[in-house]
Amino acid sequence: MPRTLIVTNDFPPRRGGIESFVRALADRLGDVVVYTASMPGDAETDAALGYPVIRDRSGTLLPTKRVRDAVVATFTEHGCDRVLIGSSVPLGLLAPALRAAGATRIVAVTHGHEVWWSRLPGTRQALRRVGDAVDVLTDISDWTRAQIGRALSAQGRAKQTRLAPGVDTEAFRPGAGGAEVRAQLGFEPTTPVVVCGARLVKRKGQDMLVEAWPAVLAAVPDARLVIVGDGPHRATLEDLVVRRGVADAVTFAGSVPWDRMPGWMDAANVFAMPSRSRLLGLEPEGLGIVFLEAAACEKPVIVGRSGGAPEATLDGQSGYVVDPSDPGEIAARVVELLQDPERAAAMGERGRAWVHAGWQWDQVGATARRLLGL
Structure with missing residues (x-):
């Protein structure tokens, strides 16, 4: 054999x-x-x-x-x-x-x-x-x-x-534990939530989400950003949250075991990771499995234009590809999806069907x- x-x-x-x-x-x-x-x-x-x-x-x-x-x-x-x-x-x-x-x-x-x-x-x-x-x-x-x-x-x-x-579409699915995660965080069922789940390193772009967050709050005052993961960039991000005056609207969840990640994805209205290439292109995002996992939970995704990451969504159908160096564009897409829940839901459904068919x-x-x- x-x-x-x-x-x-x-x-x-x-x-x-x-x-x-x-x-x-x-x-x-x-x-x-x-x-x-x-x-x-x-x-x-x-x-x-x-x-x-x-x-x-x-x-x-x-x-x-x-x-x-x-x-x-x-x-x-x-x-x-x-x-x-x-x-x-x-x-x-x-x-x-x-x-x-x-x-x-x-x-x-x-x-x-x-x-x-x-x-x-x-x-x-x-x-x-x-x-x-x-x-x-x-x-x-x-x-x-x-x-x-x-x-x-x-x-x-x-x-x-x-x-x-x-993607394990049985684990990453709608209703995978998002309500419990929201309750754990003290959020209401109707609280607009954006989740970013990745290692806290510069390439993943959590800092650009933080830079975008004042503009998000200006349009959606009760919006909350949840950053899941840990890594060497955490202290820098925590300092940036304070300097941008959004500490009350940003939660650092820390490292989460893989078998609990579906619940954190499911807790989101939108998943966003504006990843970017670094070191003159030597450090890109090869694909980004987290985008597919979030899509499997029927969440629209916001993807940074880096390397192969745009291939992990259907731009304009299951999510948006954005310039990862532009907080204004990132904020605009976040606000669009939070303010139009019907469109966000339709994009999420399209994303799950796409993942189920081929990923x-x-x-x-x-x-x-x-x-x-x-």
Whole structure:
């Protein structure tokens, strides 16, 4: 029987979009073994899984000789015959050794960070080597495909194939716990609420929502902004909220476990994350799974024009794409949706139908199985 080795730095209990992506694939690929890094709380996580997880002694896997030998030994000892690399660089550089050990099919997954790998000398060559060594190099959006493809050989570009993340539409749905979250926050059922759920880093654009909020309040005085997540930008955001005089209208919810996120999405009237590209375009938004999760809860979404993020909504139908550097445009779209609940509801319904039709995890899992030849 075929057995797949998943090699990844990105796996629970560490939290993030890539971690959720790799875990969802592992759950849907049948007979798998995971080789990943050590991290706090991993024993409890691994005990609850239905497949073996081998933890390297390191907290970050790099394609060193020691890691290469350990990965190849795991591949052989567990009788694997194919490989999924959870993030193509740098661990895709292990592909030749795994091929020599008997791997018949190697799929390397790309996300968004490969864009800067594709643009810098040295890292660009490493990405090219990965593209030449694997059987399939996946992409999450048309935009990331084009950017990454510039670093690849013609042979590597021919291997690019779409494998975007999905959404659990049974978990992310209307009525997933929003009323309870509103009650927890002390909001009325009719309070206009905008939710932004993401790591608190500059790229995600929470600061531009705060900059837009005085204009939102001028039009919708009882509007509330809820910022879900944590990260290094939190203190800066908290200071900005005070300086803009909107502290009473902005709530910092902190980090929320993934299984509770549907309730926070469901609590919103509008989901907004005006993400932006940083560092001269080296740090873009590759796609933005949170936009799809919010849409699955029937919420209209406001998306920053960054990288592949505009592909995570139907502009003008299930949400709006905005200039992430323009607080005025952000405020105008927020106000439009809060003041026209019928239009917002129609956009939310359109978004859920779109996600249900083409962005579900079982569909993604079927694609991954096909790419691995399962």
